[in-house]
Amino acid sequence: MSELPKTFDPADIEQRWYAHWEANGLFHPDRPGAEPWTIVNPPPNVTGSLHIGHALDNTLQDILTRHARLQGKDALWVVGTDHAGIATQMVVERQMALKQQKRTDFSREDFVAKVWEWKAESGGEITRQLRRLGCSMDWENERFTMDPGFSKAVIKVFVDLYNQGLLYRDKRLVxxxxxxxxxxxxxxxxxxxxxxxxxxxxxxxxxxxxxxxxxxxxxxxxxxxxxxxxxxxxxxxxxxxxxxxxxxxxxxxxxxxxxxxxxxxxxxxxxxxxxxxxxxxxxxxxxxxxxxxxxxxxxxxxxxxxxxxxxxxxxxxxxxxxxxxxxxxxxxxxxxxxxxxxxxxxxxxxxxxxxxxxxxxxxxxxxxxxxxxxxxxxxxxxxWLTDQWYVDAATLAKAPIEAVRSGAIEIVPKSWEKTFFNWMENIQPWCVSRQLWWGHRIPALFGPKVVNGEIQYFDWSQHFVADTSAEQLALAAQYYPDGCEIAVCDSFGAAFQHDFTSGAYPNKVAIYQDEDVLDTWFSSALWPFATMGWPDENPPRDGEGDHLPLPANGGGGVPQRTALVDSPPHRPSAVPPPRAGGDLTLNGRYPNDVLISGFDILFFWDARMMMQGMHFMGDVPFRKLYLHGLVRAADGAKMSKSKGNTVDPLGLIDKYGADALRFFMAAMESQGRDIKMDEKRVEGYRNFATKLWNAARFAQGNGIVASTSLTPPAAALAVNKWIIGETIRTVQAVDAALADLRFDGAANAIYQFGWSQFCDWYLELIKPVLGQMDAPATGPDADETRAVAGWVLDQILVLLHPFMPFITEELWSKMGEREYELIVAKWPVAEASAIDAEASREIDWLIKLVSEVRAARNELGISPGTRMAMHGREMSPDTAARLDRQSAVVARLARVDHVAGDAPAGGAAQIVVDEATFVLPLEGVIDLDAERARLTKGIAAAEKERDSLAARLNNPSFVERAKPEAIEKARADHAEKSAEAERLSAALARLG
Missing domain, CATH: 3.90.740.10 (Valyl/Leucyl/Isoleucyl-tRNA synthetase, editing domain)
Structure with missing residues (x-):
């Protein structure tokens, strides 16, 4: 066990652990026989940089990926970037403009070469930023939509759709x-x-x-x-x-x-x-x-x-x-x-x-x-009315519509289904051509039509579509009259000039390669299967493809393996049962298990992956589609650079750490709702990480070390039985939430358990059992408690790891010797039989009693150091027995001493817990008249503000004219003043 520093420093931990994970291949799927689990990232533009929407989208994906890995699945998170035709061409042209150059000063080939040079030098910024977020992507197989293998798939799909009559040339508005x-x-x-x-x-x-x-x-x-x-x-x-x-x-x-x-x-x-x-x-x-x-x-x-x-x-x-x-x-x-x-x-x-x-x-x-x-x-x-290439989207949409209707694809939240059906059932032809130089050039040659054996040199609408230039030329040779000489040019202008300056008539013709490229949505629609090596019959696995990897350091070579622990990476060998749904293709990676996407690209990307995947693979591209909302400014406004209300996620990471930002994203991600940016909450989750850090330091100082058991240790003490039961309930809650893709529910369950039940209550309750750090207690109770505390802390670290990977891995490594890193540990199993109901009831009762006493003391302004008497009234035999067993804990935590018999006459605070009433005499403790006056005055002030706010909110003129943020603030203030009035009234009532 290595002693933890007093101060929690996210920057040091994050840099060190990410380098270790990546260098040791811990993101790479390598579990022979394990159930495959696959997710693909929406490929960001190669020109892009991490924005707050990326942070949300990739955090949610990483949570699911790390969770699957902890469950023992062979988890693959496909990573890559989109060549972003328009954006990338604009970036390079801007750079050229600084040198007084323009694209047309160069040949198309030379310009495209310049784009590749830019990509090699500057095109990996966003992938480096995804690493800072903690994304556990399979960087060993990073893909790019202009990779040779991926390009092969794009061309095949275009040609096949054309030959099937599903892709055609048409004149329409664009x-x-x-x-x-x-x-x-x-x-x-x-x-x-x-x-x-x-x-x-x-x-x-x-x-x-x-x-x-x-x-x-x-x-x-x-x-x-x-x-x-x-x-x-x-x-x-x-x-x-x-x-x-x-x-x-x-x-x-x-x-x-x-x-x-x-x-x-x-x-x-x-x-x-x-x-x-x-x-x-x-x-x-x-x-x-x-x-x-x-x-x-x-x-x-x-x-x-x-x-x-x-x-x-x-x-x-x-x-x-x-x-x-x-x-x-x-x-x-x-x-x-x-x-x-x-x-x-x-x-x-x-x-x-x-x-x-x-x-x-x-x-x-x-x-x-x-x-x-x-x-x-x-x-x-x-x-603008122009000739473009179109896909028959209406035909391709039929299979996805049926897939969603039948449940073969589950859209979460389900409320998006109506929008999906409405769009898909009224879908228009999809324009897939773009007038750019950077991108997948359309595999077609154009030339003059032939009518009655004569070449129509003024009608250049004939096209020849095939996978390769040689096949395209062969089609042209078959089309034109025997003996006709064919010259292939790179542009219409060159071909037209050739025909009308070289005396082409009647037995010569120039044809040209289509100058357009394909829309990037066309290529990214193949992402779920083209990234897996399709259309090869035996697609490459692991590192065998033609991908262009980008090392973590941005330079050449492969990062060297490093070790932060002595043990080798854990490789579970258990073979889970096969996944339902029939045989899986592409080495078990298609269909993908789930897709995480912003709702704004439901039709541009998600639906088109459904169309292409079902058409070419014969199955859905993913089983579930989770659509998250937008991250908005604190006032609910949409973020935009023009408004100046954007938030830099890297700045938040610098300030609070990646773990805090990730946890904020997860805790705020509620199905069907947008997220309002709130830096205070990010800071609050940084405080949560610090609290966990301090809890681990407390554990180290009290002889609590890494657990050696996956199952709960044997326990006799009620407090240990209680925390074991609460741990299992938390595992159950997290399992249920993640199964339903309720990220907020999972995050909040872990947060409440870790902060309140474990740190605030359990560690406080077991202090007397553990003794002092300079004089640790010994004996069966102390040994049991240390074993239980170590086991519970381990469960917290595993449950929290998908959300806060860096701090959890650091604490895991510092709590004692381990067989493997946390990233490849085992997910907790919720054994309901280990829950002791009676112990749970007793400790829950104890916590409620102490909490109520503390609240009453606080409301009445009683000094925390003041000891008070407490009398019980109308207690059942079970409550009396609990109070007898826990009286020392109540005395220590609530600063009250239980006194048998009735309470003396006079002012007293009364607290009701279950069937019993507990009386705290106040004579000599506070000035009762002054306290009544204070509370009465506070109640009147709170009620006055509450009623004023209620009148404002009930005024139609205010609701219609006020800004949304002003209305929301008024509602929040009304709720706050209402709660304050109720709290003060309860305190006054307690005085008797």
Missing amino acids: NWDPGLGTAISDLEVETIEVKGGFWHFRYPLADGVTLDDGRDHIVVATTRPETMLADMAVAVNAADPRYQSVIGKFIDQPITGRRIPIIADDHADPELGSGAVKITPGHDFNDFEVGKRAGFKPADMLNMLDAKANVVQTADGLVPAEFIGLHRFKKDGMPGARELVVERMKALGCLVSHIDKEGAEHDAEPRTIQTPFGDRSNVVIEP
């Missing part, structure tokens, strides 16, 4: 980021309130047609006037009597002169504005659907913007020349298309002015508009 020049996913769109305008315009009816009221125009309104350059229709509701006579007629769009139809569609709401809506299907998601219902084919829908959101000529050539080349908005001090459209419509007499409350005239009605921005570019997102 979220287009003009700043980045690529399509982006919904998750990468941030909606921000922006002050804008609502313009009303007159659209003249064509051919002399008028409405029933004689008007020769229809008024439409828009927040995006510039889009009228690509208007294709005006929609009205078929049930709207104002427009029934003109449905099927036409409008001449004032600026372009384009003749567009008036169509009937329920999208037009008669109750909103004029009831008429301009339809621009190439630049609005709702309009796109209206256009399709009206019979417009996507290929025929008009596009008025290029990739940088500058105006281009539409297919019908009707956009006036003065608009061509303008940006959609004001830019560099120059008016944009929006401003010029408004100006021209006003000049044509087609602008309907807005009159404000003061009678002033304005071009537009002021509006606050929910505007989509790219979360990285900070540029307004444009719905």
Whole structure:
């Protein structure tokens, strides 16, 4: 046994133990014959750094992983990073800009090489930070979504889906980021309130047609006037009597002169504005659907913007020349298309002015508009009609829907199932292509179509999809006429130039590799099985894959094994029964046991893993899906850099230690609720660690050492029987909570047991049995107590280890010789037969009596050192016997001496415990009249504040107008004053 220092220093412990665990391979699954248990981390962006959401997500995963390991399972926590196409390309391009370079100064190949260089030098920051959090991931098999083996899986999935007709090329609207020049996913769109305008315009009816009221125009309104350059229709509701006579007629769009139809569609709401809506299907998601219902084919829908959101000529050539080349908005001090459209419509007499409350005239009605921005570019997102690759998500969604319905996948909390079904049953095609250079390049060649044996050099829509370049070229050779010479280029521009400068006709053709890459959600959807070596028939195990490991020190080589204890790592050999659910594939690692995820990526990642896993593996990717909430600021607001309310988890670790932060995350993680950041609670859990540290030092000083038994020691003393029973009840509570993924329940059960029952009560109750440190007691009672105390402390360390791994491992190693480290110890077994009910009742009664006496003394302001008499009344024989056995403990802990007989007349404090009343005479102890006056005054003050707060909370005006945090504070203050009034009233009543 090594003596513990007086001061608990988390920094020293954490650094030392993590290096030891990793260097000795203790995170690596290596238990032949044991039941496999697998979880995969949501791969963070390789550009990322640890934020508070990562801290929550990975803490919960680590708790489950360490728990499974302690249960003797062959636990694997797959770790890796996502190549993060957009984010990584932006990082590298910013670095290049510092050298006055840009991506297009280099070939695509050279640029990608620069990204790999950046990844090797700087791409492991977040994995080093995950180590600081204590994550017990299998670093020996760290994966990356651009690993050769993983890339092989990505390409296979793309090609297989294409060959099965589930992946196709289509023209649809996408979220287009003009700043980045690529399509982006919904998750990468941030909606921000922006002050804008609502313009009303007159659209003249064509051919002399008028409405029933004689008007020769229809008024439409828009927040995006510039889009009228690509208007294709005006929609009205078929049930709207104002427009029934003109449905099927036409409008001449004032600026372009384009003749567009008036169509009937329920999208037009008669109750909103004029009831008429301009339809621009190439630049609005709702309009796109209206256009399709009206019979417009996507290929025929008009596009008025290029990739940088500058105006281009539409297919019908009707956009006036003065608009061509303008940006959609004001830019560099120059008016944009929006401003010029408004100006021209006003000049044509087609602008309907807005009159404000003061009678002033304005071009537009002021509006606050929910505007989509790219979360990285900070540029307004444009719905843009473009050719992209799509996955038939509706077909792939069928199996996951059934899996959740049947219980094959359990979603926790269950309340998320409704949201899951609603989204999956109405799922849209999934756009999987991105216009970037960094990522998995789409395995397709493009070339001109062949019609009637002739190459159509102006139609480049023919594509050839296969796993390898050679197979793609072979498909092209089969497609083009015999004897045709085929040149393969790296871009459309190069291929187009080749065909029209080299005299290609009619027996030569240039084709080019698709310039797009795959959406990173496409590759990460394969994470549960591609990380295991799929699609190889015999996937590599352990260290045999083609992963790119990142050593803990960030440098080259493998960390050397070190030892903090003399014994070798423990490798249990027990073989648990096989897991239910049939045969497992990929060396027993698929399906994974559970997935921990934020609810915000339920559809972007979780659902897509279900789709791809069930389609390619024939089984669910995980048995359980646990969706946790967000970590919010202390006032409940969502954290964001713009608000300045983010919290740095590494700063909290520096201040309080990783164990304290982890325990806070677990204790606050309640199913279906967000977590409010509270640094005081993190500090409180650091205090919990310190209390446990001091308890271990007390144990060392009193001859209490590591237990040699997994089962409870034999006990005769009631206090030892009681603590054994409480330990077993705690194990039962933790087991039940973790089985239900109730992290808060498990954490709070351990906290209450460790802090209150073990440290505050048990160690205090056994002090007389142990004697003094300079004169330790001997004999059977002392030996029994030391054995029980050592066993209980061991159980606490094992139960607490998944939550607070560092301090528990340190204490485990310092309490005596061990066969193995705590990380691979054995999880406690809850033997209910070891609970002694009578001993539990007696010690619970003792604790309640002492607590009530202490509370009464405190409420009455009696000095802790004052000894008092205590008389019992109406005691049952059992209570009298307990008091007789425990009178010395009551006298020591409550500072009261039991006196037989009735209490003398006069003021006294009365305490009721079960059926008995205990009387504490107060004559000569306190000034009773002064105490009554003090309590009466305190009650009146507390009730006055309580009632004032109640009136405020019952005032609808306050509840409607006050900030949420002000309402919450008022409720908390009301509860506090109510409790204070009740406590003081109880104290007054005790005086008799």
